[in-house]
Amino acid sequence: MIEAMRWMLWREIALAMRRKTEVLTTLFFFIIVVSLFPLGVGPEKETLSQIAPGVLWVAALLASMLSLNRLYAEDYLDGTLEQFLLGAQPLALLVFSKILAHWLLTGLPLVLMSPVLGMQLGLDVDSILLMALTLLIGTPALSLIGSVGAGLTLGVRGGGVLLALLVLPLYIPVLIFGSGAVDAARTGVGADAHLSILGAISVLAALLAPWASAAALRISLD
Amino acid sequence: MLKAAGLECMRGDRILFSNVKLELDAGELLHVKGLNGSGKTSLIRMLCGLVMPNAGEIFWGGESISDLKEDYLANLLYIGHHLGVKAELTGLENLKINAALGGHPISEDQAWDALEKIGLRGREDLPAKVLSQGQKRRVALARMLVTKAKLWILDEPFTALDVDAVKMLEGVLNDHLHQGGMVILTTHQAYTPPKTTVKYLQLGEAT
Amino acid sequence: MWNSASDFFAMGGYAFYVWGSYGVVFLFFAMEIALVIRRKRTILQRIARIARMNRE
Amino acid sequence: MQIFTKAFWLQLSSPKVFYPVAGKLAPWFAIAAAILFVIGLYVGFFVAPPDYQQKDSYRIMFIHVPLAWMAMFVYIVMCGYAAIGLIWKTRLSTMMASALAPTGAMLTFLGLWTGALWGKPTWGAYWVWDARLTSFLILLFLYMGYMALENAIDDPQRASRASALLGLVGIVNIPIIYFSVKWWNTLHQGMSVSTSGISMEPSMKIAMFTLAFAVWFYTIAIALTRVRSIILERERHAAWVVDLAKAGGR
Numbered sequence: 001m002i003e004a005m006r007w008m009l010w011r012e013i014a015l016a017m018r019r020k021t022e023v024l025t026t027l028f029f030f031i032i033v034v035s036l037f038p039l040g041v042g043p044e045k046e047t048l049s050q051i052a053p054g055v056l057w058v059a060a061l062l063a064s065m066l067s068l069n070r071l072y073a074e075d076y077l078d079g080t081l082e083q084f085l086l087g088a089q090p091l092a093l094l095v096f097s098k099i100l101a102h103w104l105l106t107g108l109p110l111v112l113m114s115p116v117l118g119m120q121l122g123l124d125v126d127s128i129l130l131m132a133l134t135l136l137i138g139t140p141a142l143s144l145i146g147s148v149g150a151g152l153t154l155g156v157r158g159g160g161v162l163l164a165l166l167v168l169p170l171y172i173p174v175l176i177f178g179s180g181a182v183d184a185a186r187t188g189v190g191a192d193a194h195l196s197i198l199g200a201i202s203v204l205a206a207l208l209a210p211w212a213s214a215a216a217l218r219i220s221l222d
Numbered sequence: 223m224l225k226a227a228g229l230e231c232m233r234g235d236r237i238l239f240s241n242v243k244l245e246l247d248a249g250e251l252l253h254v255k256g257l258n259g260s261g262k263t264s265l266i267r268m269l270c271g272l273v274m275p276n277a278g279e280i281f282w283g284g285e286s287i288s289d290l291k292e293d294y295l296a297n298l299l300y301i302g303h304h305l306g307v308k309a310e311l312t313g314l315e316n317l318k319i320n321a322a323l324g325g326h327p328i329s330e331d332q333a334w335d336a337l338e339k340i341g342l343r344g345r346e347d348l349p350a351k352v353l354s355q356g357q358k359r360r361v362a363l364a365r366m367l368v369t370k371a372k373l374w375i376l377d378e379p380f381t382a383l384d385v386d387a388v389k390m391l392e393g394v395l396n397d398h399l400h401q402g403g404m405v406i407l408t409t410h411q412a413y414t415p416p417k418t419t420v421k422y423l424q425l426g427e428a429t
Numbered sequence: 430m431w432n433s434a435s436d437f438f439a440m441g442g443y444a445f446y447v448w449g450s451y452g453v454v455f456l457f458f459a460m461e462i463a464l465v466i467r468r469k470r471t472i473l474q475r476i477a478r479i480a481r482m483n484r485e
Numbered sequence: 486m487q488i489f490t491k492a493f494w495l496q497l498s499s500p501k502v503f504y505p506v507a508g509k510l511a512p513w514f515a516i517a518a519a520i521l522f523v524i525g526l527y528v529g530f531f532v533a534p535p536d537y538q539q540k541d542s543y544r545i546m547f548i549h550v551p552l553a554w555m556a557m558f559v560y561i562v563m564c565g566y567a568a569i570g571l572i573w574k575t576r577l578s579t580m581m582a583s584a585l586a587p588t589g590a591m592l593t594f595l596g597l598w599t600g601a602l603w604g605k606p607t608w609g610a611y612w613v614w615d616a617r618l619t620s621f622l623i624l625l626f627l628y629m630g631y632m633a634l635e636n637a638i639d640d641p642q643r644a645s646r647a648s649a650l651l652g653l654v655g656i657v658n659i660p661i662i663y664f665s666v667k668w669w670n671t672l673h674q675g676m677s678v679s680t681s682g683i684s685m686e687p688s689m690k691i692a693m694f695t696l697a698f699a700v701w702f703y704t705i706a707i708a709l710t711r712v713r714s715i716i717l718e719r720e721r722h723a724a725w726v727v728d729l730a731k732a733g734g735r
Contacts, residue, residue: 007322011311018310018349079304086270088296088325148654152647156637165633166651169626170658173665180672189672197668201661212654219646222273234640236722274574431531441541446606450545450599451526454552457591458703465707469714476721476730 004089005097012101022070027109030063034117045122052121053131053182059117060110060135060178061171064142065164067106068150071098072217076154085221091214099147099210107139123182130185134198138178141202144209145170151216173201223247223404224269224373228278231264238264239425241278248372248402249418251395253409256425262408263303265425266377269406270300282373296325299371301379305362309351313337313361316350321368328368336367341387355382366394374398376407388413498575500716501725507709514706521699529692536684542606547689549599551697553621556596557659559589559704560624563631564656567649577712579645580719582652583635584712588704590628596621616670620663627655641719 016023037055038048075081084094114135118128149167153159181194223246230240238261246252256262267273269280271287271294280287287294307316314333321328328336337346340360342353350358359382366374374395380388392414395405399418431437440447496502529547536543563585570579600618601611612618631648638644720726 003327004323004325007319007327011308011315011319014315015308015310075308077304078308079302079306080308082272082300082302082304083306083320084323085272086295086298086300087323088292089323090292094323148650152634152651153637156634158637162633162637165626166630169623169630169662170654172623173658173661176665176669180669184672197665204661208657212650216647216650218272219643219650222643222646232642437530440544441535443540443542443606446542446602447544450602451548453598454548454595457595461588461591461707465710465714469710469717472714472717472721473730476717476726479721480727480731 001089001093004087005093008084008094008097009101012098013104016101016105022067023105023109026063026067026106027113029066030059030110030113031117033059033062035120038121049122049124049127052118052123053127053134053179055121056114056117056131056135057138057175057179060114060139061142061168061175063110064106064139065146065167065171067102068143068146068163068167069153069159071102071147071150072154073150073159076220081217082221085217091217092210095147095151095213095217096206096210099143099213102147103140103143107135107143110139111135127182127186130182130191134178134181134191134195137195137198137202138174141174141198141205142171144202144205145174147213148209148216151213151220154217154220174198177201224280224282225284226269226278226280229265229268229275229280230277231261231268231273232276233261233264237276240276242423242425244421244423246373246404246406246421248404249399250404250421251399251416251418252404252406252421252423253415254406254423254425255408257427260426262425263377266300266375266406266408267302270298270375271295297372298375299324299365299369299373300375300377301362301365302377305358307350307358307361310349312347312349313342313353313364314346316361317364317368320365324365324369324371326368326370332368336364337361339367340364341390356384356387359383360387363391363394366398372403374403374405374407376405378409379407380409380411380413392416498577500577500580500720501723503577504713504716507713511706511709511713514702514709518699518702518706521695521702525692525695525699528688528695533686533688533692539607542603545599545603547692547696549596549603550693551700552592552596552599553617554697555700555704556589556593556621556624558701559585559592560628560659561656563589564649564652567645567652568656571646571649571653576642576645576719577716579649580715581708581712582649583632583645584708584715585704586628586632586635586648587711588707590625590632592700592704593621593625593628597625614670614673616663616667619666619670623662623666624659627658631655 034055037051041047041051072081075084085091087094111132114132115128118131123131146163146167149163149170152166153163156162177194177198181191181198184194185191225245227241227243229242229244231238242265244252254262254265264273268275271280271291282290282294282297306320307313308319311319314330314337317333317336318328318330321333334346337343337360340363342357342360342364345353345357350361353361359379363379379391383391388411396416396418399405399416438444438448497506525547529544533544533547535541563582566578566582566585569575570577570582597618600621604613604618605611631651634651635644635648638647717726717730
């Protein structure tokens with residue numbers, strides 16, 4: 001069981017390394033979206049740092065959602081996805097390692113890049129660190145929930161926009177507690193309540209999403 | 223060993239086929255015949271558990287495959303139209319990953335031998351995207367040399383294969399059947415059937 | 430309660446809001462009823478037409 | 486009682502049997518809805534006294550609250566049908582789910598519409614980021630997602646199973662979304678739209694509950710009629726449908 005999951009993780013990372021541009025496009029999308037806001041809202045430091053957590057989180061949401069179809073789309077086309085369904089391993093575990101790989105390739109880079117963008121938006125140091133922490137705890141939930149949407153819209157025409165319509169409403173709790181944590185810390189209320197709830201959402205997603213994604217894949221490949 | 227009765231398949235809201243019956247035991251080959259669109263591929267995928275039958279049940283060793291799930295799949299090897307070969311990965315990597323996911327990981331040497339035997343000498347470690355369609359199919363077929371699965375389900379296995387590849391594949395099928403394995407296949411090309419018992423299943427009107 | 434019809438429709442000065450809400454609600458209800466009935470009629474006619482075509 | 490035997494429900498779950506049953510039931514629910522609407526509106530406009538603060542604009546509450554309740558209730562019923570259809574593979578229940586979706590979405594939209602028109606005179610703005618109103622906006626997105634997914638997939642079986650699974654995911658998320666929006670609302674000291682500001686006379690409660698049942702019966706009547714069209718569309722090749730159409734059936 002664990003062997004197969006390790007193989008799956010190795011496979012995903014090897015594939016991504018052979019097509020580095022794909023990983024970087026998600027990251028650059030994140031950077032571009034965040035950089036648009038000062039141009040739109042104006043460069044004043046107060047307004048920017050006020051909206052910074054929300055901006056960073058919305059950009060992280062959009063970036064991780066855009067990279068979701070890479071999860072299953074190619075494997076669906078070349079028949080490897082079928083082989084996973086026919087593998088002797090429980091599909092939910094294979095899907096879990098696939099989502100883990102997706103998070104390592106898209107979620108983690110966002111977390112590592114967020115301090116730089118935080119500075120760009122005039123956040124103070126401990127807000128920047130807290131921001132990175134909320135992203136670290138929250139982005140796994142984005143990949144997990146998104147994977148269910150990706151499974152459902154596999155091979156469906158207009159899948160991209162449809163995926164956004166399905167998945168973004170489900171991202172809202174993560175957005176609220178993620179950006180809310182930084183605001184709460186800044187106003188002195190303290191962010192540990194937000195962080196624990198964000199962690200709870202990620203754990204709940206980690207338990208339910210692989211099973212739901214496996215069911216979605218079986219439905220799509222029927 | 224494998225038994226199915228009353229199988230019905232619905233695609234969209236059309237019934238492709240209904241109350242299909244089949245039985246297969248060790249050492250037997252089942253050749254599913256039928257025009258394109260008669261539901262051959264759907265039946266094949268149904269036997270793999272990929273497609274849910276509208277009616278009827280499939281049994282493996284007396285137990286329904288929907289209850290057995292992974293235990294049934296551990297005994298199953300399926301090669302479909304889509305070969306399941308990743309273009310960016312080399313033949314070796316593809317073979318090792320598929321074997322690991324099939325529940326029987328193989329060593330590097332076993333992978334090299336299998337690819338060599340299947341006729342890919344010298345191309346074992348090239349990314350699959352540089353291989354020809356026939357060579358890609360050989361990478362997929364190489365899984366037959368390393369699998370421990372008893373039931374092989376092959377959808378058009380002979381397509382894009384040259385003459386000696388077809389002969390080699392027939393040999394592999396023969397050995398598998400003689401060791402008590404089972405094969406279900408669909409094909410439009412002529413092939414010399416193995417010396418063991420061969421059953422035929424006609425879907426839709428005869429050609 | 431209301432001493433005249435015009436007083437009722439004025440709704441204490443909130444006519445626009447109250448009748449705006451109730452009006453739209455029942456307008457949508459009426460539209461949905463019409464759509465649902467039309468949908469059933471068209472599907473029945475289409476099936477009948479196909480059946481007639483198959484017969485010829 | 487025959488109604489409690491498993492066979493009764495199993496047999497009823499076949500579209501062929503359910504089609505005429507739905508045809509007989511729908512008119513009764515429609516009539517009941519009409520009667521309840523008349524009673525509810527009469528009580529709401531002619532019996533309930535004006536509110537000392539909001540005077541007559543609060544009467545919008547009599548339709549806004551039932552719409553909001555029913556929008557949520559219909560979503561839960563819809564996902565219940567979807568779950569039954571997914572687990573027991575009865576085609577009729579997934580058809581019932583897709584029959585409920587458009588009406589549920591409409592109720593949610595109307596709930597938001599009436600909420601906005603009620604908000605303007607009372608709190609000075611058409612849109613208030615109140616916890617409940619925001620949750621209903623998200624509920625509308627969930628409905629749209631459900632219907633969009635169902636229309637995007639051609640094969641009706643896969644479409645109903647995929648949207649059923651989406652419904653299940655939605656059900657799990659509804660409490661989380663509502664909880665997080667409520668938390669978000671309190672953190673930002675947002676406005677809170679609540680009926681608690683109004684001293685609830687018994688006549689007001691009667692009006693609201695009558696209208697709630699009216700909306701519910703209306704939804705059942707519409708869903709039963711729509712499910713009949715869906716049955717016809719999905720079973721158009723079946724013999725009984727062709728005969729029914731040829732006979733110009735109702």
